[in-house]
Amino acid sequence: MIVKTHDAQPTQDKFQRAGDEAEKQMAFYLKRAFGENPDVHVFHNLRFEHGGDVAQIDHLVFHRSGFIIIESKSVTSTVRINEREEWSRQWNGEWRGMPSPILQARRQADLLRSFLQAHKEELRGKVLLGLKQATFAAFMIDVVVAISDQGVVQHQGALPDVRKADQVPDRIKELIADHVQLAHPFSRDKRSKDWGVNLPAEEFTRTSAFLRAKHCERRPVQTEASKKESLPAAKREAQAQAAATSSRPQSAASSSKLPAFSCRACKSTSLEITFGRSYYFKCKSCDGNTPIQLSCPKCKGQQRTRKSGKQFFAECAACQSSELYFTNA
Numbered sequence: 001m002i003v004k005t006h007d008a009q010p011t012q013d014k015f016q017r018a019g020d021e022a023e024k025q026m027a028f029y030l031k032r033a034f035g036e037n038p039d040v041h042v043f044h045n046l047r048f049e050h051g052g053d054v055a056q057i058d059h060l061v062f063h064r065s066g067f068i069i070i071e072s073k074s075v076t077s078t079v080r081i082n083e084r085e086e087w088s089r090q091w092n093g094e095w096r097g098m099p100s101p102i103l104q105a106r107r108q109a110d111l112l113r114s115f116l117q118a119h120k121e122e123l124r125g126k127v128l129l130g131l132k133q134a135t136f137a138a139f140m141i142d143v144v145v146a147i148s149d150q151g152v153v154q155h156q157g158a159l160p161d162v163r164k165a166d167q168v169p170d171r172i173k174e175l176i177a178d179h180v181q182l183a184h185p186f187s188r189d190k191r192s193k194d195w196g197v198n199l200p201a202e203e204f205t206r207t208s209a210f211l212r213a214k215h216c217e218r219r220p221v222q223t224e225a226s227k228k229e230s231l232p233a234a235k236r237e238a239q240a241q242a243a244a245t246s247s248r249p250q251s252a253a254s255s256s257k258l259p260a261f262s263c264r265a266c267k268s269t270s271l272e273i274t275f276g277r278s279y280y281f282k283c284k285s286c287d288g289n290t291p292i293q294l295s296c297p298k299c300k301g302q303q304r305t306r307k308s309g310k311q312f313f314a315e316c317a318a319c320q321s322s323e324l325y326f327t328n329a
Helices: 014-034 101-118 165-183 201-214 224-229 233-245
Strands: 002-004 041-050 053-063 066-073 078-081 087-091 094-098 140-147 152-155 162-164 271-275 279-283 289-291 304-308 311-316 321-327
Touching (some): 014 140, 041 101, 041 201, 053 101, 066 165, 162 165, 271 304
Parallel strands (some): 002 041, 066 140, 078 152, 140 162
Antiparallel strands (some): 078 087, 271 279, 279 289
């Protein structure tokens, strides 16, 4: 059954539209295969936050013995995977590197497991005569990459779980059968020593409802005007007085031409970027830290930060793009 439907976000970006079409195609195949099956729950565009990180899963298939994460990729030409599982795609006759969707989905799987583990007491019961808390540590999570039906995959060595979109439902059925066999109490599979869980029906229903309830939409970027309007009148007046007397220069993030960022703790936009193990925002108002998470608007791959003086650029290796997104005061 479809627990969360596919919802495409309005966009004028042609790459984003292509990605939405690939997800829509995959959603159609999953609905046809599992839409009437009450034992298989399907989530589309599931987004949740945990520990300061955000996971956005294109398609999640959930059954009583495991999860399957499906990462949709719009491929109208050819993708190539070498023996080291490095990906590249052909674009206008040229080969360009791209982030591995397999690794991206595995990171989402790790965050999903951590998220469920953090809520195991409310989702799972006790085992061993009620003496031990059941967990999701041994729950199977597999990943599959779905490419557009018109795409072509070239590979060297063993092919990872990459399928044309129309082949994915059959692969999902194979994985479900594998998960069920692994979770069987008399399984002889060597993996069953470390893996294999069969959720009771009430825990399956509870976990499915929990995931649906925890879905959070991408927050719209607020303008300074809308932020001020949402504040109480007294606080707006106090901020206006402070702004009138302050001569402190503003960061480039407040420019309407650049993305707006705010502190995750106090929502202040008075930030600066600093470096620890990685780049992050330091709030000048509450001294809190906010992680920097950049996603390429074209290919949805993870971007890295490049610093040049006081300027910070979001760079995508796959699209070979670089864009200024913040300037320290």
